[in-house]
Amino acid sequence: MKIIHNKTCRMCDSTKFKVVIDIGRHPLVNSLVPKDRLDRKDPTHRLVVKQCQKCNLVQLVDIIDAEEIYKKVDYLYFSSDMPGLDKYFAPYAEEVRDRFLKKNDLVVEIGSNDGIMLNLFKDTQRILGVDPSANVAIRALKRGIPTIPLFFTELLAEKIVREWGPAKAIIGNNCIAHLNDVRDLIRGVKTLLAKDGVFVIECNYWGGMVKNTNYSLIYHDHYSYFSLQGWQTFAPQYGFHVFDAVVTPAQGGSLRMFLSTDGRPETERLKALQREEEVTDLNGYKTSLRYRQNVLQAAKKLRQILRDLKRQGKKIAGYGAAAKGLTILKCSGIGRETLDYFVDDSPAKQGWYTPVDHIPIISRDEAERRLPDYFTILAPNYADVIIAKEARYRERGGKFIVPKGEVKIV
Template identity: 35%
Template sequence: MAPAVRARRGAATHLELVPRASEAITVSVACRACGDGGPLAPILSLGRTPLANALLTAEQLAEPEPTYPLDLVFCPACSLVQITETVPPERLFRDYPYFSSFSDTMVRSAKELIERLVAECKLGSGSLVIEIASNDGYLLQHYRDLGVPVLGIEPAANIARVAEARGVPTLCDFFGAALAERLAADGRLADVLHANNVLAHVAELGGVVRGIRRVLQPGGLVVVEVPYVRDLIDRREFDTIYHEHLSYFSLTALDRLFGAHGLVVSDVERLALHGGSLRVFVGRQGSPRSDRVRELLSDERAIGLLDTAYYRDFAVRVETLGGELLALLRELKARGKRLAAYGASAKGSTLLNTFGIGAEILDFVVDRSSVKQGRYTPGTHLPILPPAALLERRPDYVLLLTWNFAEEILAQQAPYRAQGGRFIVPVPEPRVV
């Protein structure tokens, strides 16, 4: 795939209501999940954008920046929402700037889940827990602390090294059917397998699900977490869309995907995490279904989530959100207010590039991750500083790009707020707190 390359001239608005005719060739020939070759219904085009986590060094600012189409479509056959372009995973994940442990919310949520599963599944020293895309060990460390053997599988070499240093055994590789066969041949079968926020990143969904089934013990449990497409649409969470996120799941889409490969969704929970997520529990054929699964599947059908019409006005609603946010930011600038942003995140990159928010509005971005500090945001080229810069430079307002961790960040920034600093939460509608 050859990306387009554009010169670095600052932010430009990319929102379009439907894919441009010149980019029609980017629409997938077949659905990523079911393989159906029927037409995929357009939902939203965000134009061509840089990779959301491709943070820049100062030296790279003068170089041309690759951009890729970012178009969202719906498969009427299996109800999977997906983007049409696939960037090679080696380009996205081999050196990755996202470390889960920088979020207290993520670590706390993982700890609570693990303590529950260890008790419910009666896990101990003779068990094995595997996590796909295990990041820096933020989740598996809690099993380790309880004496349960673990194996992380993480393709980003820089992150895998951090996990190993933390004492979490980690295999640096992409998970799929081939790796699953090697693990099974070595007798490494999982009593519990976690796949948190990874299925959305997978181009070949069938191969990964087949691999999951291959490494699962006969009575084993798979625990999957994904952003919930219903919340994405209902709450205008368009900034969840970026090139790493290939798929956006309903429970129906997950149920069909796992069912096609001999697995059953046995239970489901709705979570507030990441603006609204699903946690599904999956077992082999014959696993009983909970009432919660049956009820949510029925509810999705009743509200029309499986029909193209549900998504028809999403682009217009995103365009309206952009108008509301830009009006607020420009009004504040006209009053002489100084603005910055919090969170050099992938979702922040989508929001800034889609709405054309750059250095003419924001002075800088702060982020808690030391890995990101000293770099620049893709497309908009804003400097990334430590959070201490909010107290040092004292902008009047801060655009909260990582709004999905709003409660955690607002608490951390109590000193800045005590001195009169205000935050702008952009989604689902702009509000000042």
């Protein structure tokens, strides 16, 4: 694996960091293993979350080169395979369209995956996706979403604006955390965005992670863990201003921000969130230390619960072979000694194995023949959806373990 050792903070030039949490060696949780490669040793790399002492950005300093993560043909995360995600994006796209767009305006999405959101603009606006993973771009193209299979950079932005003209909206959902060079990103956005355009970001939220003791987001793909305050300091250096922000339920609490360069007035909900970050001292190192303690406790508790059940002779399987779930398991030290298999509804993952532990991933139909006493839900965002559709399994005595903050058994 190609490791990049950053010498300075991603958002400022500070070289001083403090450790938030060190969770040991983890594999690339989005790189599942096919059967014919089970005899090889999967690479792992240490995961240490640090906090910049100057601008407070929580981040990974030593990172795995994104080329290695997204350029692999076995990068198997397809947005459209995620249950309920289309329903999440519908009102989001509607809001962007109603507030900021006219017919035939250009909408560019960075990290557009298989086009799940751009598809919602297809009939009213011109659309263009940018996503470095060829696998997902192939799918986007198939459904008629023009997609450039490259990383979004300032250089690419120059090329796009020359051919397509300026964009009225640039959207980046769950992608800026994956970028090492956020300065190049924002320069690129400035190049491509119309003077009266809007840059909309949705990213993981440090506030949500702290509030819910959520550690499932800590993996090699996520280089940064953002707060509103961080962006309010960073964006003005490039002529941008955050004029609106809200926390959404995605990923257990995501931060959605609206930025522009034309001096729009700040919304009330932005001011409220800003106050909340101040009151809770979200960006202080003391908060980071408390987070560490809570995470270690939650991971330990999950390990105890699963080991006790195993000791009682119970059969346990995983539900949802998602990156977040694999992170939870690794943090808790749970592997194939505890889990018999994973169920995953994404056909792209079925027949594959989890990295390092090589736990098989099967379809729900296949699991029907050997149902466990307990399913651990390892796609915590979808716990409600999964439990609701598994009424029959529960009627027959099946139980679910939900490791979402406090571990719950239902």
